[in-house]
Amino acid sequence: MMKVALPHWQSRISPVLDVAGNLLVIEVERGRETSRIEKKLLHQDPFSRAREISGLGVEILICGAISWPLEMALSAAGVQVIPHTCGPLEDVVKAFLNDGLCADSFLMPGCCGRRRRFRHGRNGS
Numbered sequence: 001m002m003k004v005a006l007p008h009w010q011s012r013i014s015p016v017l018d019v020a021g022n023l024l025v026i027e028v029e030r031g032r033e034t035s036r037i038e039k040k041l042l043h044q045d046p047f048s049r050a051r052e053i054s055g056l057g058v059e060i061l062i063c064g065a066i067s068w069p070l071e072m073a074l075s076a077a078g079v080q081v082i083p084h085t086c087g088p089l090e091d092v093v094k095a096f097l098n099d100g101l102c103a104d105s106f107l108m109p110g111c112c113g114r115r116r117r118f119r120h121g122r123n124g125s
Contacts (some may be wrong), residue, residue, distance in 0.1 A: 001027055001028065001029045001058055002027070002029075002059045002060065003025055003026070003028075003056065003057045003058045003060075003061070004025070004026050004027075004028055004058070004060045004061075004062065004096065004114065005023050005024065005025045005026075005028055005053060005058040005060070005061045005062070006022035006023070006024045006026075006061075006062045006063070006089060006092060007022065007023050007024075007041070007063050007064075007080065008020070008022050008023075008024055008089045009021070009022065010024065011045065011089050011090075012086070012089055013062070013085050013086050013087055013089060013092055014037055014062045014076060014109075015062065015065060015086070015103050016064060016065045016066070016122040017061075017063040017064065017065065017067075017104065018044070018046070018049070018065075018066065018067050018070055018078060019044070019062075020041060021040060021041055022038060022039070022040060022041065023038070023039045023040075023041050023056075024037075024038060024039075024089065024093075025037050025038075025039060025056055025058060026047070026093065028097065031097060032097065033093070033097060034123055037073060038039065041053075044068040046067060046069040046073050047069075047073050047097060049073075050070060050072075050073035050074045050076070050077050050079070053065060053074060053077075053079060053121055054074065054077035054078060054079050058079055059078070059079065060079070060080045060081050060082065061074060061080070061081050062082045062085050062092060062096060062101070063081065063082070063083055063085060064083070064084065064086055065083070065084070065108065066081065066118070068083065068085050068093065071083065073123050079087075084107060084108045085101070085105070085106050085107070086106060086109070087105065087106050087109045089123060092103060093107075111119065
């Protein structure tokens with residue numbers, strides 16, 4: 001089982017993680033969502049926010065834009081960050097579960113490259 005987090009706003013991936021207020025955390029096992037919870041993000045400071053997210057047991061975070069300090073703090077806390085993602089929240093969840101997140105339709109406008117190399121299998125094993 002693994003936990004995947006997605007910040008969201010108005011049913012879409014939040015454009016900027018650093019100021020996002022809501023986080024969807026899904027548990028994935030064998031390529032299927034087994035549960036989900038909503039969390040309010042309380043901290044704005046990058047290091048406090050990284051501790052808040054990693055404290056939920058999140059292994060992968062799928063987000064839009066992210067500041068360098070927050071991305072580094074999350075990485076140091078053991079959270080794999082998949083940045084530059086946009087689109088409807090439920091479409092992004094489905095794409096992640098079906099190995100389709102690399103599609104250009106989920107790439108934020110203006111992003112030329114993407115670090116979308118997964119080190120963990122999406123099946124949660």
